[in-house]
Amino acid sequence: MIILGISAYYHDSAACLVVDGEVICAAQEERFTRKKHDAGFPANAIRYCLSERALDAQAIDYVVFYDKPFLKFERLLETYLAYAPRGFRSFATSLPVWLKDKLFQKKAIIDALENHLHRDVDWSARLLFSEHHLSHAASAFFPSPFQQSAILTMDGVGEWSTTSLATGQDNQITIDREIHFPHSLGLLYSAFTYYTGFKINSGEYKVMGLAPYGEPKYADKIRDHLIDIKKDGTFHMDMTYFNYCTGLTMTNDRFHTLFDGPPRASESEITQREMDLAASVQAIAEEVVIKLARGIKETTGHNNLCLAGGVALNCVANGKLLREEIFDNLWIQPASGDAGGALGAALGAYYLMLGHQRTVNSRDSMKGAYLGPEFEQCDIEERLTRAGAVFNRLPDSEMIDTTARALAQGKAVGWHQGRMEFGPRALGARSILADPRSPTVQKLLNLKVKFRESFRPFAPSVLREDVSDWFKMDADSPYMLFVADVALEKQLPMTKENQALFGIDKINVQRSDIPAVTHVDYSARVQTVHDATNHKYHQLISRFKELTGCPLLVNTSFNVRGEPIVCTPEDAFNCFIATDIELLVVGNCVLIKEDQDKTLSAKYRFSYELD
Numbered sequence: 001m002i003i004l005g006i007s008a009y010y011h012d013s014a015a016c017l018v019v020d021g022e023v024i025c026a027a028q029e030e031r032f033t034r035k036k037h038d039a040g041f042p043a044n045a046i047r048y049c050l051s052e053r054a055l056d057a058q059a060i061d062y063v064v065f066y067d068k069p070f071l072k073f074e075r076l077l078e079t080y081l082a083y084a085p086r087g088f089r090s091f092a093t094s095l096p097v098w099l100k101d102k103l104f105q106k107k108a109i110i111d112a113l114e115n116h117l118h119r120d121v122d123w124s125a126r127l128l129f130s131e132h133h134l135s136h137a138a139s140a141f142f143p144s145p146f147q148q149s150a151i152l153t154m155d156g157v158g159e160w161s162t163t164s165l166a167t168g169q170d171n172q173i174t175i176d177r178e179i180h181f182p183h184s185l186g187l188l189y190s191a192f193t194y195y196t197g198f199k200i201n202s203g204e205y206k207v208m209g210l211a212p213y214g215e216p217k218y219a220d221k222i223r224d225h226l227i228d229i230k231k232d233g234t235f236h237m238d239m240t241y242f243n244y245c246t247g248l249t250m251t252n253d254r255f256h257t258l259f260d261g262p263p264r265a266s267e268s269e270i271t272q273r274e275m276d277l278a279a280s281v282q283a284i285a286e287e288v289v290i291k292l293a294r295g296i297k298e299t300t301g302h303n304n305l306c307l308a309g310g311v312a313l314n315c316v317a318n319g320k321l322l323r324e325e326i327f328d329n330l331w332i333q334p335a336s337g338d339a340g341g342a343l344g345a346a347l348g349a350y351y352l353m354l355g356h357q358r359t360v361n362s363r364d365s366m367k368g369a370y371l372g373p374e375f376e377q378c379d380i381e382e383r384l385t386r387a388g389a390v391f392n393r394l395p396d397s398e399m400i401d402t403t404a405r406a407l408a409q410g411k412a413v414g415w416h417q418g419r420m421e422f423g424p425r426a427l428g429a430r431s432i433l434a435d436p437r438s439p440t441v442q443k444l445l446n447l448k449v450k451f452r453e454s455f456r457p458f459a460p461s462v463l464r465e466d467v468s469d470w471f472k473m474d475a476d477s478p479y480m481l482f483v484a485d486v487a488l489e490k491q492l493p494m495t496k497e498n499q500a501l502f503g504i505d506k507i508n509v510q511r512s513d514i515p516a517v518t519h520v521d522y523s524a525r526v527q528t529v530h531d532a533t534n535h536k537y538h539q540l541i542s543r544f545k546e547l548t549g550c551p552l553l554v555n556t557s558f559n560v561r562g563e564p565i566v567c568t569p570e571d572a573f574n575c576f577i578a579t580d581i582e583l584l585v586v587g588n589c590v591l592i593k594e595d596q597d598k599t600l601s602a603k604y605r606f607s608y609e610l611d
Helices: 043-052 069-083 088-102 105-116 132-141 185-195 204-213 219-226 253-258 272-300 315-324 338-353 377-386 396-408 441-449 464-470 503-508 535-548 569-577
Strands: 002-007 014-019 022-028 062-065 127-129 148-154 161-169 172-180 227-229 235-237 304-308 329-332 413-416 430-434 459-463 482-485 523-529 552-557 583-586 589-592
Touching: 002 043, 002 338, 014 043, 014 338, 022 043, 022 338, 043 105, 062 105, 062 338, 105 127, 132 148, 132 161, 132 172, 132 304, 132 338, 148 272, 161 185, 161 272, 172 338, 185 204, 185 253, 185 272, 204 272, 204 315, 204 503, 219 227, 219 272, 227 272, 272 304, 272 315, 272 503, 315 329, 315 482, 315 523, 377 569, 377 589, 396 413, 396 430, 396 535, 396 583, 396 589, 413 569, 430 441, 441 552, 459 464, 459 535, 464 523, 523 535, 535 552, 569 583, 569 589
Parallel strands: 002 062, 062 127, 148 304, 304 329, 413 583, 459 523
Antiparallel strands: 002 014, 014 022, 148 161, 161 172, 227 235, 413 430, 430 552, 459 552, 482 523, 583 589
């Protein structure tokens, strides 16, 4: 049974191929088009998925779309009617788009399948539609290592649902309870993302990273005016402060008055106010997530919890949820956003609609999230040569040693190995790596390699067997979805002068033996590296440990600000040549910056719109 899952037309389009219940491959369209959060039909991602198994399009039994467009249109229409005549401008702006592109999406999808795949297939007989939150729930439960589990999905909005509480048992999922639009934790967080001057659907990571620089001074104001949080975590929002139902912005003048001013202008100076706002909405998000989890535990009695939806990418909240020990086990879909809906749609059809039996993998069924394209060595060499690259080909052991020594010498390394990751995190296949012991690496990577805000934190990739020696956790975190504090014995005491610092000045204080991955609150977004899922990356960190005694590396995504993570060897070379990355390793090819033609770097970093 061959099932193709797709998500498209909103943001983060993707495709996933499931064969007899096994997740074979999955990829976001943005990686191929080089357009961040690409919402278009995922033609390139689909072609990749079929090529992974050398399949003709006629072999596909079902194509499953991740949500139901008619239900979304129903929400748009009912929302307008509920607020009419307010909201006419928003409705008038949205309606032509819906009538042209979205309302008749079944025909649009069929036309796209015919245009990009095969005209002689009756796609209308093979096309199915899932519900948005059911796709999220399926993406969380079916690949998980649990036979049975509670399931929590949280995002901005699907058709109507913004939060759903469900249970999974064997090959079945039951949605037990839902919170509906416009009441949405994801949209509350996005409102503050907008208000603090960042882009929604991409800047939420920045708000989370900015939060430790501030104090949650506005948390009580949010509770008193914006959101009524019940004991079980369910909530109700006062929509008189928001504009997303009736306008073209997230917040309105009443919101701005409540928080003492208009939204911050994009790219303007970030002040203590924005830091405190970020800390405040982060505290509220954590409160809701933990209370929801407690409520689900009480009502279901399950010992396992699965998470998906965009809010599940809030790794700070996830880390606090883990430490609360409400459930014995947590598992989070690494592609929790809309891209992962493609995977959930395919798996949901296989189990829920077709009724196949489910086999549970004791680790999980995501294969480390390494589900994207891989390039053979001969292909890598041909591609790099065409790009004008100068390289040396080294055997595995010498390549690993050369890379580890460069990292130990303080060099920034571009690392392109094996299958590309699925989801928003780079997990050691398309990563920029550095020495975590360096007190200058965070600022260097942010400003001269990533070309992004200096406050943004970096994550450590640590050998799973060593994680508890360096961090206050002893659990698997292969997908970089949990935040934990640096171990006390690795922390450095703060002087009175350091403790008195405010805001962004905190960034210059060395807080631990691994300052490059230690955030201002002593936390780190931990990725545990497992030999079974990424042998070469495990080897590299192990060799770095032999050289330095440190079993971890700085790991950040291989891209510049506004660019999707690199996919091909050419993408990696283009990013390498235009930034201060000093060494690039693609397969067994090792490239030194000084050997390259500097004229090839022309204006690369200015070709991407700022996120």
